[in-house]
Amino acid sequence: MGTFKIEGGIPLQGEVQPQGAKNEALQVLCAVLLTSEKVTISNIPDIIDVNKLITLLGNLGVKIEKLDRNTYTFQADNVDLDYLKSDAFREEGKSLRGSIMIVGPLLARFGQGYIPKPGGDKIGRRRLDTHFDGFINLGATFRYNREEYFYGVEAPNGLKGAYMLLDEASVTGTANILMAAVLAEGTTTIYNAACEPYIQQLCDMLVAMGANISGIGSNLLVINGVQELRGCEHRILPDMIEIGSWIGLAAMTRSEITIKNVSWDSLGIIPTAFGKLGIRMEKRNDDIYIPAHTNGYEIQNYIDGSILTMADAPWPGLTPDLLSIILVVATQARGEVLIHQKMFESRLFFVDKLIDMGAKIILCDPHRAVIIGHDFKSQLKATKMTSPDIRAGISLLIAALSAKGISVIQNIDQIDRGYEDIDIRLKALGAKIERVD
Numbered sequence: 522m523g524t525f526k527i528e529g530g531i532p533l534q535g536e537v538q539p540q541g542a543k544n545e546a547l548q549v550l551c552a553v554l555l556t557s558e559k560v561t562i563s564n565i566p567d568i569i570d571v572n573k574l575i576t577l578l579g580n581l582g583v584k585i586e587k588l589d590r591n592t593y594t595f596q597a598d599n600v601d602l603d604y605l606k607s608d609a610f611r612e613e614g615k616s617l618r619g620s621i622m623i624v625g626p627l628l629a630r631f632g633q634g635y636i637p638k639p640g641g642d643k644i645g646r647r648r649l650d651t652h653f654d655g656f657i658n659l660g661a662t663f664r665y666n667r668e669e670y671f672y673g674v675e676a677p678n679g680l681k682g683a684y685m686l687l688d689e690a691s692v693t694g695t696a697n698i699l700m701a702a703v704l705a706e707g708t709t710t711i712y713n714a715a716c717e718p719y720i721q722q723l724c725d726m727l728v729a730m731g732a733n734i735s736g737i738g739s740n741l742l743v744i745n746g747v748q749e750l751r752g753c754e755h756r757i758l759p760d761m762i763e764i765g766s767w768i769g770l771a772a773m774t775r776s777e778i779t780i781k782n783v784s785w786d787s788l789g790i791i792p793t794a795f796g797k798l799g800i801r802m803e804k805r806n807d808d809i810y811i812p813a814h815t816n817g818y819e820i821q822n823y824i825d826g827s828i829l830t831m832a833d834a835p836w837p838g839l840t841p842d843l844l845s846i847i848l849v850v851a852t853q854a855r856g857e858v859l860i861h862q863k864m865f866e867s868r869l870f871f872v873d874k875l876i877d878m879g880a881k882i883i884l885c886d887p888h889r890a891v892i893i894g895h896d897f898k899s900q901l902k903a904t905k906m907t908s909p910d911i912r913a914g915i916s917l918l919i920a921a922l923s924a925k926g927i928s929v930i931q932n933i934d935q936i937d938r939g940y941e942d943i944d945i946r947l948k949a950l951g952a953k954i955e956r957v958d
């Protein structure tokens with residue numbers, strides 16, 4: 522596992538180009554399994570999780586051509602279903618969360634889908650009931666091998682459209698059910714569907730492939746099944762979580778940064794959420810300009826003067842993936858904030874490290890932490906730390922960049938799984954960061 526060595530306390534300056542969205546990439550890559558025709562996808566981020574999924578597709582027999590670093594063509598005209606029964610698949614399939622989304626397309630097109638319990642961040646319980654309840658609603662039979670943590674769904678006679686009210690607005694669950702429903706016979710209605718930009722993008726891609734979907738962008742999707750889908754070209758949106766990470770990083774390191782081509786209209790509440798911490802930014806065409814916050818930033822209170830709460834919620838609420846970043850940025854704000862991570866129960870434990878570095882944080886329980894900002898009157902102290910999950914990892918990296926002295930972050934695979942060339946891009950802005958071993 523690699524390590525970053527970071528000399529903090531240096532303001533950065535310059536422009537950054539956000540990578541393509543990891544979580545969208547994982548969805549649209551799985552969608553290539555829905556057609557025997559060629560699909561071209563551009564703006565694919567070159568990151569560990571995405572590359573693992575591309576390898577998995579290749580092992581499933583999908584023909585893959587790399588046109589440039591971030592553009593590929595895929596053709597699933599000769600899928601090797603036997604691979605799903607191999608030991609290699611049991612290992613590969615469980616190494617990332619996104620692999621779960623091969624199940625819907627495989628079930629829809631070939632009548633069978635299998636997956637070992639998928640990996641991803643260890644940030645609390647991550648159940649899959651919504652996915653499999655959805656497939657069962659579409660007429661699939663379900664089995665689960667408890668010893669091997671292996672899931673299977675089968676529908677040898679095809680899927681039949683159905684009405685369903687999802688138990689929770691699961692992002693990957695909605696994507697999976699949607700990809701099954703586009704080839705099911707008749708009409709499927711998915712209520713309480715997740716509607717993140719990732720899902721909207723997936724819907725747009727499926728429509729370009731010939732699917733019939735209405736309600737895109739809402740929590741009520743109506744899908745009229747079609748017999749087959751065709752190839753298409755699809756471009757992945759810039760990664761809104763990475764954009765949020767750069768906003769937080771700019772404020773906390775008091776750097777002047779322009780984030781290029783952010784697709785502002787797809788960012789939803791994210792700029793407003795950082796605005797509540799007092800972070801100023803300007804929309805310049807489709808770029809975000811963040812001035813150097815030399816006089817700090819002040820957390821807003823509610824109208825009645827009470828302390829602000831920042832909590833996650835399904836889209837269009839604030840994504841849980843940005844709360845760790847918001848938390849770390851708040852440690853240098855003027856004022857206080859309650860961070861309430863509602864969805865995951867083990868995502869706040871990294872605050873121990875921030876407390877070691879001198880941040881004023883009260884961890885109330887696994888879901889809530891109160892942050893009392895230093896207003897830059899006291900700098901965080903450099904330390905040695907390990908990245909527990911992708912977003913805690915980037916948050917610790919932001920803390921290290923703002924801290925006095927040299928910090929070491931171990932287990933940086935956790936950061937590399939979601940952030941393309943993060944060290945190279947930081948260096949281009951003037952950061953002192955080295956990848957050691």
Ligand SMILES: CC(=O)N[C@H]1[C@@H](OP(=O)(O)OP(=O)(O)OC[C@H]2O[C@@H](n3ccc(=O)[nH]c3=O)[C@H](O)[C@@H]2O)O[C@H](CO)[C@@H](O)[C@@H]1O
Nearest residue numbers: 544547618619646647689690691692693694835841842864
């Ligand atoms: C590969 C991928 O796309 N991963 C994202 C996806 O994971 P993923 O699709 O796995 O996450 P889900 O949307 O299924 O749910 C995440 C967690 O939130 C809980 N939950 C969900 C919906 C809800 O209305 N109420 C509720 O409590 C679930 O029980 C679960 O613990 O969505 C998560 C939630 O945005 C993000 O953190 C992950 O980055």
Ligand SMILES: C=C(OP(=O)(O)O)C(=O)O
Nearest residue numbers: 618619641642842911912
């Ligand atoms: C939790 C995340 O990823 P995954 O679902 O892949 O673990 C994330 O991207 O913040």
